[in-house]
Amino acid sequence: MSTGIGAPVKRKEDKRFTTGKGNYTDDIRKENQAYAAFVRSPHAHAKVKGIDASAALAMDGVIEVLDGHQLTGDGIGNIICGWAVNSKDGSPMNMGAWSALATEKVRYVGDAVAVVIAETQALARIAAEAVEVDYEILPVIAHVMNAMADGAPQIHENAPGNQIYDWELGDEAATDAGLASAAHITSIDLTNNRLSPNPMEPRSAIATYDDAEEHYTLYTTSQNPHVARLVLSAFYNVAPENKLRVIAPDVGGGFGAKIYIYPEEITCLWASMKTNRSVKWTSDRAEAFITDAHGRDHVTTAKMGFDANNKIVGFKVDTVANLGAYMSLFSSSVPTYLYAPLLSGQYDIQNIHCNVRTYYTNTVPVDAYRGAGRPEATYLVERMMETAARELGMDPAELRRINFIQSFPHQTPVLMAYDAGDFPKILDMAQGSADVAGFAARKAEAATRGKLRGLGYSTFIEACGLAPSKAAGSLGAGVGLWESAEVRVNPVGSIEILTGSHSHGQGHETTFAQIVADRFDIPIEGVSIVHGDTDKVQFGMGTYGSRSAPVGMSAVVKAMDKVEAKVKKIAAHTLEASEDDIVIEGGQVKVAGTDKAMAWHEVGLAAYIAHNLPDGMEPGLKETAFFDPVNFSFPSGAFICEVEVDPDTGEVEIIQFTSADDFGTIINPLIVEGQVHGGVTQGIGQAMLEQVIYDDDGQLLTGSYMDYTMPRAADVPSYNVSHHEGSPSPNNPLGVKGCGEAGAIGSPPAVINAITDAIGNNDLAMPATPQAVWRALQAAKPVAAE
């Protein structure tokens, strides 16, 4: 069976995970290991007047209690946001100071003020409870719409009115003119509900300091260990990069939450030096809810205008986004450059304007969560299209079709140049596989059982593999967004791929090996993937934004190009043939059309033995490449959700969920489909179940799995998934587009569009709980005459 590109190869990494032999950070135990527990603020906003650690320090087994004054006194730098977004008046964003351990003030429930280091985890936690912190409680902003009110409490001194920036994209005058010319305008107000990413493995860190070498080692649950090392070195002054090794071993899911470098990792590193002990910290779930960056949390009003032919003539958007108490690493980019440029969706819209204001609140910092800005854009655009179709009395699929972009490349008015796609085709595929033609009959049949059946669409675009670095830099990104790879052919012919991409569920050990097995026509068993260790892999930007295939694999391909060229030179020299006649196939390097050949491993051996290489050739067979894409990739999809609502209880059952995706070339359909299943389920979670709720005092009401509803097996259906591979990305050598986020991006509006279709009321917010659906249903009923 083929193990090359496109083959459903079973995962190479599964054996260790199915037998309990995975190696996650909390599974690791260092010699002489101590445990950290954080003293966290129970108040959402308060001055720290004093810290009395004497009772904790008096406990047997407590090694040290450290606070923020000691941390900043040792020169540990403030946590930064790495993407500079300017307000529309040109002023820079108002980034408030964020120390890993708070000194003067705490700004959300969970803000750490001190850390206890003790001999056991249980003791560290008990001692943390014994640290007495004197707080002066301050007024709280728990909800973003209160942050801008006159007289609102001031969270950061340098952010007047709690505003971080007031940013815009697009031509406002042209958009206003477009709307003024419209025959019909659809207006909507909506909230994109706040979520907690919840990878199943809680975050964890173990830091070790070697005082003889002045060297640190950090094991951590990271999606991007090199970025962690870069930031820890360049901004937090923990240690220079050559004195800091960061290892992200098996990581149990990320979804964005493990991109960032949090106070806990910084503190563990510093504490390991202060105590000369390995310091381990593992979050529990309650701590994860109050420390892992949250996602979404937008409030938006928007208008879309249509001409007499139902073509879109203008789209105007005003969004307020909550960034929480501090600016997390990529927080500024999520509601701006990852949001507004997606507002054109799959549609040919000439005039778009988007204004975004972001604010501080006394809540957990908000940053990228699966999709990051693109789900918020998609939810807005696709609810708008469905609502407009209902107002216009049109089939929602038809309204989409007449506005689809038909030719590529396509320049939108909001920065993006779409490269390739076939939107009518994927909508056709989805409609066929969802049997839309049979919906009316199914709806009628459901009605005989007293159920309301509804159907909703979402036809969406995303932008993955954020690129190129130069363009990202011009928009404020603090880092380049390339990827690197090394292809190491060993003397026995086996191959190691060292990649800066990081696998935390994506199956890179299989898919990256597939592209190598495909290229060199060798058994996949002979290919291993090395990742997640800054001492092994030269550099990397990590895995997020569906970038591992379009960017990470492309770097591997580029390095393979160099290896292939050298292999052909060696073979041509050995076999006394022309390089142009050498072909690599069937485990051999051959002279085409002859029986002259070397086995693949003989070429590897020849390269390292180096007894008979072409004049001037360096020994060895190992090549490195950096790949910086020329553009984003633009996956797209058409989702159709079909639901039944019980009008008595408001309960919604998803009867069928259909996706037709365009991910370009597919390396492994098993893995791609798995990504769609998981992403759609997270989107259904957002649409129907999940919401982070704070009370007015800034206390988190959804701080465990008893309160925050994670999708369970019985909440979701089996999925009906198909792919269109006919529009590969022209911007990378494999034609791949990225598949990690599509499900989460496209599904929430499909679900809500289906439910609102069923109940006959467009006014329904996420999460569409039975209570919310029932209330919307009652509101939609005609009021009986008195």
Added chain:
Amino acid sequence: MTTINMTVNGKAVSGDVPDQTLLSEFLRENLRLTGTHIGCDTSQCGACVVHINGRPVKSCSTLAVSLDGADVKTIEGVSNGELHPMQQAFNDNHGLQCGFCTPGMIMTGIDMVERYKAAGKPLTSEAIRAELEGNICRCTGYHNIVKSIEDAATKM
């Protein structure tokens, strides 16, 4: 401290543990059987499921001292050289991504199939979804976990 004796994966083990020690801690920290995972604090996620005297139990909410004399099986004890049909089915059907919930899913899945077989009941996909009430996966969307358990049920 209390001295406990139990059988874990067929081997007699003993340990002196503080009375508040959870079985999950005893397995992970004392026996270094780290395949049993801790994903929540409230007995919701099921990453910690093990079998105690043949029944699936969340080891994060079971005191080790209450299990003196018990027979415990963890994910490390499931395979007998060859992968167990449930483990193989998870691989065959891409029933895992990050792998963190997988040990609990496999322990729950094995119990589910054995119970339904013993009762002579068909294990439908609806039944599998209902039976997975105590196991959360954030990666797979459950589609392939259900397929994996259905597949294993035909081979166990």
